Amino acid sequence: MNKASHATSRSSQLVQSKPMTIAGVMSGTSADGIDVAIVRIGSTGRIKLLGHRAFPYPRAVRNAILRAMENAALPVAELSLLNWRLGELYADAVEATANTLNLKPQLVGLHGQTIYHQAVAAPFLGSSTRATWQTGEASVVAERLRVPVVSDLRPADMAAGGQAAPLVPMLDYTLFRHPTRNRILLNLGGIANLTAMPAAASLEDLLAFDTGPANMVIDTLMQRLFRKKLDAYGRTAARGQILQRVLDELLRNPYFSAPPPKSCGREQFGSAYVDRLLELCGDASSLDILATTTALTASTIAAAYVRFCQPHLNQSTATDLIVSGGGARNIHLVGLLRAALEPLRVKVIDIGERGIPAEAKEAVAFALLAWLTWHQRPGNVPAATGASRPVILGKVTYA
Structure with a gap:
């Protein structure tokens, strides 16, 4: 396949599917809170933002996230509990946004909270290793909302040789x-x-x-x-x-x-x-x-x-x-x-x-990536991340 036809096939991947309402959930490196964007992706590939809300983290939660992100020596129990607590907060945020708009999403794209990201390999236990870790339990969100959740979207790109960032392109x-x-x-x-x-x-x-x-x-x-x-x-x-x-x-x-x-x-x-x-x-x-x-x-x-x-x-x-x-x-x-x-x-x-609020864009991006994963289509851009090939991103947690 030549470059022109390959580009056409990739750019047409938003076509030929039923419209879906999807909630994208983003919490970034500032660790200041959660952004939720609910979008409608139509059969022609048009993305329409239906609504957006921001939810600040409670102070104690933000402090715990910052301790984890700054490589503090934290007990495994605390990291596990943080994973589940964030799942509850993500579910709360999506539920509140959906209730405001009086609608129910059919799918959730959950970025999670990055607590570690090492894109360049370094020696570890006898091997040269890279890693990325986004926490926030998707099962909690899926059970609360009773819809599938696509989460953990970065590792597939890293496994294919990419930096796992940026994914917004x-x-x-x-x-x-x-x-x-x-x-x-x-x-x-x-x-x-x-x-x-x-x-x-x-x-x-x-x-x-x-x-x-x-x-x-x-x-x-x-x-x-x-x-x-x-x-x-x-x-x-x-x-x-x-x-x-x-x-x-x-x-x-x-x-x-x-x-x-x-x-x-x-x-x-x-x-x-x-x-x-x-x-x-x-x-x-x-x-x-x-x-x-x-x-x-x-x-x-x-x-x-x-x-x-x-x-x-x-x-x-x-x-x-x-x-x-x-x-x-x-x-x-x-x-x-x-x-x-x-x-x-x-x-x-x-x-x-x-037409997109400044704070909503990344949440919209993860709604789109969830849509692509749900339809078994690649979501990374190798030219941006350095991955060896386009890959399907994330893991699906069913309701």
Whole structure:
């Protein structure tokens, strides 16, 4: 099969099936809560968002997740109990969202909470090993809602040689591919990740990767320095001055210049990273530290565009950068992105202008991936993850 016919077969995989109502459930590396999106995927492949809700984690639950994510030495019993407690919270969130919309989903796509992700192999027990772990018991969700649940969506891609991230490019391709404009889909979650698509791209033309930290480091500093959960609209960072010496040193991190495919998480940019950042800042003001950290996110995204995306795209074609995730609400951060990218003919757009709330996109993506798995169709994009082949993602828990 040649490239053109292969692209046609993959892009037509959303066709020839009965419409389904699906709940996508996402909880990201920020570990701040649960996003639920309920969508309708029609027989022609059209994805319609029916509703979206966000549910913050209870403080004790979030603290337990953060301990697990930061490689704390936790008893197996605590990890097992956390798995089941999260299952209850996921079921609560889907049930509440469905009740608000007065409908019942036919399928749930459950990302789970990532507590460990090692995409690069390292020695372990006599072998070179990689691993990814998303927790949250799918059986609890299936039993409560009495519908099948597709969960644990990342390991199949990793087993096929991929990084198991990012998995959102399938949605990016389905919803945002444009015949005459380059598109970059940027998600500002705990980690910033992007999908770059040339105009009229096939799936094989996609480039996707994690650019580095976004809300995760900003939120941690807000909690440590200001006793607040987040920097609402970026107002706090906007009051500070960038410490250029510190920013230059942070940008030397080899992750930022490493070529895709690549992915990262708290393993690289967690509490130990924040400790080192604060050491570099010395006795600088809290405002300047936060301004510098926010500039780090904008600078790494802009550098990733110039280094990796720009050569991949059609240089004679205009480019849209469509921003989603909680960080899309950080007006100061988005302003820094505009200042860096718009002189390069990149138009920065909020995803809300395209009909999807900024916080809902990843949940919508996992609803789509669940739909593909249910119909025994691949959901990964090897060009994005580095997998050796397209694979069916996840495990199905029947009601």
